[in-house]
Amino acid sequence: MQHLYTRRIANAVGLLLLLATLIFAWLVTR
Amino acid sequence: MPVRRRVQLPQVVTWSLGYLLLLILPLLAAYIERPPARGFWIEFSIGLGFVGMAMMGLQFVTTARFRKVSSPFGTDTLLQFHRQMGIIALLFILAHPVILFIRDTEYLVFLDPRVNAMRTIALIVAMLALVLLIVLSIWRQQVKLSYEWWRLSHGILGFLVISIGLAHILQVGHYVQPLWKQILWTIVTLIPIGLLLHTRLVKPLLIRRKPYRLAELRNEAGDVWTLVLEPDGHPGKPFIAGQYMWLTIQPTPFSLQQHPFSIASSADRPQRPEFTIKELGDFTSTLGDLKPGASVFVEGPYGTFTLDPHFDGGLIFLAGGIGITPMMGMLRTLRDRGSRRQIIVVYGNTAHDAIVFQDELEAMQRQMNLRVIHVLEEAPEQWEGEVGYITAELLDRHLPGDNREDWHYYICGPGPMMDMVEQALIERRVPLWNVYVERFEMV
Numbered sequence: 315m316q317h318l319y320t321r322r323i324a325n326a327v328g329l330l331l332l333l334a335t336l337i338f339a340w341l342v343t344r
Numbered sequence: 345m346p347v348r349r350r351v352q353l354p355q356v357v358t359w360s361l362g363y364l365l366l367l368i369l370p371l372l373a374a375y376i377e378r379p380p381a382r383g384f385w386i387e388f389s390i391g392l393g394f395v396g397m398a399m400m401g402l403q404f405v406t407t408a409r410f411r412k413v414s415s416p417f418g419t420d421t422l423l424q425f426h427r428q429m430g431i432i433a434l435l436f437i438l439a440h441p442v443i444l445f446i447r448d449t450e451y452l453v454f455l456d457p458r459v460n461a462m463r464t465i466a467l468i469v470a471m472l473a474l475v476l477l478i479v480l481s482i483w484r485q486q487v488k489l490s491y492e493w494w495r496l497s498h499g500i501l502g503f504l505v506i507s508i509g510l511a512h513i514l515q516v517g518h519y520v521q522p523l524w525k526q527i528l529w530t531i532v533t534l535i536p537i538g539l540l541l542h543t544r545l546v547k548p549l550l551i552r553r554k555p556y557r558l559a560e561l562r563n564e565a566g567d568v569w570t571l572v573l574e575p576d577g578h579p580g581k582p583f584i585a586g587q588y589m590w591l592t593i594q595p596t597p598f599s600l601q602q603h604p605f606s607i608a609s610s611a612d613r614p615q616r617p618e619f620t621i622k623e624l625g626d627f628t629s630t631l632g633d634l635k636p637g638a639s640v641f642v643e644g645p646y647g648t649f650t651l652d653p654h655f656d657g658g659l660i661f662l663a664g665g666i667g668i669t670p671m672m673g674m675l676r677t678l679r680d681r682g683s684r685r686q687i688i689v690v691y692g693n694t695a696h697d698a699i700v701f702q703d704e705l706e707a708m709q710r711q712m713n714l715r716v717i718h719v720l721e722e723a724p725e726q727w728e729g730e731v732g733y734i735t736a737e738l739l740d741r742h743l744p745g746d747n748r749e750d751w752h753y754y755i756c757g758p759g760p761m762m763d764m765v766e767q768a769l770i771e772r773r774v775p776l777w778n779v780y781v782e783r784f785e786m787v
Binding site: 320321323324325327328330331332334335336338339340341342343 | 364367368371374375378381383384385387388391392395399421424425428429432435436
């Protein structure tokens with residue numbers, strides 16, 4: 315695995331979780 | 345036919361999916377048997393808090409030094425990931441109160457000591473601890489915090505954040521009304537705390553059973569020392585060439601002082617491991633004062649910066665300064681095993697007298713199928729080798745131009761050098777899985 319990609323992968327995980335949280339908020343309030 | 349490195353893809357996929365699942369577990373738990381909703385932004389903010397808490401909890405897993413988890417990824421990759429996820433977790437958790445306060449000032453009651461002084465203090469402590477946790481890790485050297493004290497603070501601050509986080513979730517109670525949710529949250533929080541205790545207390549107890557002594561202290565070049573260890577009452581721990589160990593050179597393994605060092609000696613001689621160390625930080629600058637006979641505690645070996653047992657093609661070692669040590673371990677092991685593999689070493693140093701292992705590398709070039717290219721920043725007169733830094737252009741001149749996938753590449757050295765070399769290899773379409781990197785300048 316590459317260092318150069320590690321930060322990008324972590325950032326992608328962060329964005330994915332942000333999306334999951336938005337979906338969660340939408341699901342519980344719709 | 346080149347033999348490809350066997351990528352541990354199934355393990356990588358399994359661990360990654362498990363990791364993602366654990367991160368969204370709090371959202372799933374909150375969704376089931378949920379209370380009446382209070383508006384999108386409020387629920388979004390609560391979700392951020394939950395996910396941030398899960399991220400924090402999993403931070404203890406990525407640094408728990410479990411070989412099963414670290415070997416498919418590589419320890420330094422996991423640490424890089426840990427570092428970046430810490431920053432992201434900080435953003436998630438900080439956003440949680442900020443969004444609440446903006447949407448509804450009623451939530452400011454959480455910060456009012458007249459309503460609940462304990463709660464106010466705990467929440468402020470947790471937030472300060474979280475910010476400090478990240479700030480001290482990114483700017484440890486700028487704030488002149490020693491590695492030992494940083495490490496202690498990192499454990500304590502991390503513990504504070506998740507303990508107060510759990511107390512906060514249970515105290516607010518909105519999403520954890522059912523008892524099973526309270527139990528689940530408590531168990532899930534106890535696991536990271538257990539991992540912390542395992543790394544900081546149980547591991548030192550275990551390594552105490554296999555003590556080592558400093559057999560010899562050798563000055564290699566100006567500020568570079570080789571520590572030669574010998575096991576005290578046991579045959580020594582076997583290791584793979586290129587791996588590293590955590591050394592505690594103190595009378596007790598519970599000392600705060602514990603540093604990772606690459607093993608520079610041959611893997612065929614586990615009864616006499618050698619560590620070649622350059623004086624760089626506050627700890628390494630005291631190496632010269634050590635006396636033979638001093639007790640040393642050794643944790644490990646760890647690391648995947650090693651030769652692939654399923655690959656017997658050519659090797660390219662790209663080293664900057666003291667980054668040569670793990671490669672020296674591999675070279676010495678290959679020499680001891682009479683290997684005839686084609687090996688190219690590109691070895692960058694500041695000056696001629698800073699080259700460590702110069703004579704031994706010279707001898708190895710006669711004994712093995714090895715070519716060493718020295719690169720000096722400041723070359724003496726009549727120097728016939730390369731001058732400057734290890735650049736992409738220099739690599740083009742010395743590395744094989746075609747069949748790049750038939751070689752395995754190892755990079756270890758100062759951060760900027762590694763960034764440059766990694767980028768150059770990627771641009772030259774070297775397959776990602778043929779490149780091994782080792783970084784230890786994390787904090």
